[in-house]
Amino acid sequence: MHAHSQAQALVIVAHGSHLNPDASNPTYAHADTIRDAGAFDEVREAFWKEEPHFREVIRTLESEEIYVVPLFISEGYFTEQVIPRELRLEEWDPERWDSDGTDASQATLEATDVGKRVHYCGPVGTHNAMSDVIVQRAESVTGDSDVGDGFGLAVVGHGTERNANSAKAIEYHADRIRETGRFDEVQALFMDEEPEVDDVTDFFESDDVVVVPLFVADGYHTQEDIPEDMGLTDDYRTGWDVPATVDGTRIWYAGAVGTEALMADVVLERAADAGADVDAAIDEVRERTGGTSTETESERHVTGD
Amino acid sequence: MTGHADEGEDTDADASADTNTNASANTNANADLVDTLLEHADREPIAFDGLRLEATDDGYTVATPAGERTGLSERDLREALADETDDVSEYVTNWYYWQQVGGEGTARRAFLRWCERAPVEDTPGDESETEGTDEGRSETARTVPDRYEPLTDDGLEREWGQLSITVRLADSDGTSPGDRVYDVRHVEDRKADLADLEIHDRPRDARDLTTADERGRYRPLKTAPTLVSGWAFTGLAGDDLVDTVEFVYPATVANWHREQRGNLDVDHWLETAERQTGIYDVVDELPREAVEWMAEACCVDSQCLRRREWEYEEDDDLSVDGGDGPFPCREPCSLVIAAARKWAILETEEERTWEFELTTSEKNQLEALLDAVADGRVDEIREADVNRGANRYRARYLRAKRVDDEGNLCGVDSSVDSDS
Numbered sequence A: 001m002h003a004h005s006q007a008q009a010l011v012i013v014a015h016g017s018h019l020n021p022d023a024s025n026p027t028y029a030h031a032d033t034i035r036d037a038g039a040f041d042e043v044r045e046a047f048w049k050e051e052p053h054f055r056e057v058i059r060t061l062e063s064e065e066i067y068v069v070p071l072f073i074s075e076g077y078f079t080e081q082v083i084p085r086e087l088r089l090e091e092w093d094p095e096r097w098d099s100d101g102t103d104a105s106q107a108t109l110e111a112t113d114v115g116k117r118v119h120y121c122g123p124v125g126t127h128n129a130m131s132d133v134i135v136q137r138a139e140s141v142t143g144d145s146d147v148g149d150g151f152g153l154a155v156v157g158h159g160t161e162r163n164a165n166s167a168k169a170i171e172y173h174a175d176r177i178r179e180t181g182r183f184d185e186v187q188a189l190f191m192d193e194e195p196e197v198d199d200v201t202d203f204f205e206s207d208d209v210v211v212v213p214l215f216v217a218d219g220y221h222t223q224e225d226i227p228e229d230m231g232l233t234d235d236y237r238t239g240w241d242v243p244a245t246v247d248g249t250r251i252w253y254a255g256a257v258g259t260e261a262l263m264a265d266v267v268l269e270r271a272a273d274a275g276a277d278v279d280a281a282i283d284e285v286r287e288r289t290g291g292t293s294t295e296t297e298s299e300r301h302v303t304g305d
Numbered sequence B: 001m002t003g004h005a006d007e008g009e010d011t012d013a014d015a016s017a018d019t020n021t022n023a024s025a026n027t028n029a030n031a032d033l034v035d036t037l038l039e040h041a042d043r044e045p046i047a048f049d050g051l052r053l054e055a056t057d058d059g060y061t062v063a064t065p066a067g068e069r070t071g072l073s074e075r076d077l078r079e080a081l082a083d084e085t086d087d088v089s090e091y092v093t094n095w096y097y098w099q100q101v102g103g104e105g106t107a108r109r110a111f112l113r114w115c116e117r118a119p120v121e122d123t124p125g126d127e128s129e130t131e132g133t134d135e136g137r138s139e140t141a142r143t144v145p146d147r148y149e150p151l152t153d154d155g156l157e158r159e160w161g162q163l164s165i166t167v168r169l170a171d172s173d174g175t176s177p178g179d180r181v182y183d184v185r186h187v188e189d190r191k192a193d194l195a196d197l198e199i200h201d202r203p204r205d206a207r208d209l210t211t212a213d214e215r216g217r218y219r220p221l222k223t224a225p226t227l228v229s230g231w232a233f234t235g236l237a238g239d240d241l242v243d244t245v246e247f248v249y250p251a252t253v254a255n256w257h258r259e260q261r262g263n264l265d266v267d268h269w270l271e272t273a274e275r276q277t278g279i280y281d282v283v284d285e286l287p288r289e290a291v292e293w294m295a296e297a298c299c300v301d302s303q304c305l306r307r308r309e310w311e312y313e314e315d316d317d318l319s320v321d322g323g324d325g326p327f328p329c330r331e332p333c334s335l336v337i338a339a340a341r342k343w344a345i346l347e348t349e350e351e352r353t354w355e356f357e358l359t360t361s362e363k364n365q366l367e368a369l370l371d372a373v374a375d376g377r378v379d380e381i382r383e384a385d386v387n388r389g390a391n392r393y394r395a396r397y398l399r400a401k402r403v404d405d406e407g408n409l410c411g412v413d414s415s416v417d418s419d420s
Helices: A025-037 A054-060 A077-086 A129-142 A164-180 A197-203 A220-230 A263-273 A279-288 A294-302 B015-043 B074-082 B087-101 B107-115 B144-152 B205-210 B238-248 B252-260 B269-275 B278-285 B288-298 B334-346 B360-374 B392-402
Strands: A008-014 A042-047 A065-070 A106-111 A116-121 A151-157 A185-190 A208-213 A244-246 A249-253 B046-048 B051-056 B059-064 B067-072 B156-160 B163-169 B180-186 B198-200 B231-236
Touching: A008 A025, A008 A054, A008 A263, A025 A042, A025 A263, A025 A279, A042 A054, A054 A077, A054 B252, A065 A077, A065 A263, A116 A263, A129 A151, A129 A164, A129 A208, A129 A249, A129 A263, A151 A164, A151 A197, A164 A185, A185 A197, A197 A208, A197 A220, A197 A249, A208 A220, A220 A249, A263 A279, B015 B046, B015 B051, B015 B074, B015 B087, B046 B087, B051 B087, B059 B074, B059 B087, B067 B074, B074 B087, B087 B107, B087 B144, B107 B156, B107 B163, B107 B238, B107 B252, B144 B156, B144 B163, B163 B238, B180 B238, B198 B205, B205 B231, B205 B238, B231 B238, B238 B252, B269 B278, B269 B334, B278 B334, B288 B334, B360 B392
Parallel strands: A008 A042, A008 A065, A065 A116, A151 A185, A151 A208, A208 A249, B198 B231
Antiparallel strands: A106 A116, A244 A249, B046 B051, B051 B059, B059 B067, B156 B163, B163 B180, B180 B231
């Protein structure tokens, strides 16, 4: 892409993997959606474990205005320490986000290796629009665009006793979706802290429960751990039914929310909040990824967007 | 985009079938070109790749290394420029193409110029040589006529890692005079018939081509010398060429360009290691000599096409050769850091004296096994080639004879303090 002087670039930063070639698929898919919408002069993916590395991505861009959106679920070690350090945002301090764990919007800093302005955005996982993606995930796994009545919704996160923000992001969306009243019950559950996803059926009275893991990519946790922990299957390699019945409850297990096409919209919303000129692209991407359904729009309204 | 109207055009189509259409299209395109040129010259003199064009009170002055003409009226000039047999024509279309490419001072432009051996623009007064040429040979930059002859014929080729990049003048409908198109293949497919290759024209397709090696194993290191062959990108515009290279070998163009300009920001081992936090906090404890072994294990040409420019620290070089790749490695990559963590932990173990009963051939066989794994030759050893120590039957025999049910070599218990 040929950049002119006031050109803008988007960099989606993600973890990636040395071992699993599929870990970066959602990152590439969302980047391609945004490329095709044409809102940015340049769109790049960058990774902690793949290439280009965070360390070397900014120098590949010609644009002067650079929007960096972390494809991470919560504010924590990666978004507050690793990414800003590796991007050489030397003036960075987590205080610049002025967040209590779910409020980060953006901070404008200089990448010192290239002397360019970088708008460092909060992670996709804590953006309000992420609630829409979780609901859309529930719609796609049940094949019902009106899913809600008679259904419970479990939003599942990794959780870690080491960082309270990890759970906050999950609870934040569970609360927002609960407030819409769309589902009979909404509960945040975790792998590594209470309340645990292992006991999923204990937390719901509904006969049907949609389980949406708030993870960026499918991998060990979403495809092995969680299905076995919930009792969907004894051995992940043999797969599981959707829905699968556990203790008399039908569990609709969705797979990582980060693979939902509408995630591209959350990435764009993050960049827009930081001042990127992407309004037309947001409309196009929402349309293309199924994000313009009446339900979603009204829900956005109800939840204060 | 840079205004290539022919994106996605099949440049391999037989252009001669369309001669009339092309001729009139080219006439129009030529008129546009000359308009642009004159507008530019009226604003400021042009001096580019040997072409000089200046508007003076006595008319235009146009000069190439072949000669100078002065006092030309606009009409004289238009006639001279419209004459394709006039060498000025090449200089002008060359100027026009690079105007379209734009991006003065960018890595993209420098790379596209390197592809056709055009003089380096960033070092005025030193246009005699381009640096970083194939196989480390210094090579004289070419003049416009010296480029145009091959560009109109088979094209000019460059190697970039395992990529072979060929640039030609576009000859298809809808292109502007001087437009270049770029083809990319695996170096091993240089002579292959295009019909035998899988054809692509979208840069992002390169991601799928680079994900796995020929045995289908994931390639976490993009610059590993294990790129699969059997594909070709054809008729790419310059921007798309650079994007394609960027997907195959991320950030190599940017770092190469920095090196060309003498401002490659190398981060040596120690500063990179000390920067690490979390589970990688330990890597700076890797002993000095272990860093040598690590570089020998991971950072040589047989394992990675990047040329290692980082050392142990400033003024403390590693003894291992950094390699001959065209693009530099400016700091230890994430794979090296992840492996260094493992070695940093392993190197904290105390050395011990072990006693194993082996025949001389068995000791030799263990060394052969180590070599075969380290050199990635395990699969080359034939099923029945029992003369090779790393043959599977030989390895199974040794295990049956010398390893007990707990996996201990010669029954020597090592479960106490091992972490491997």
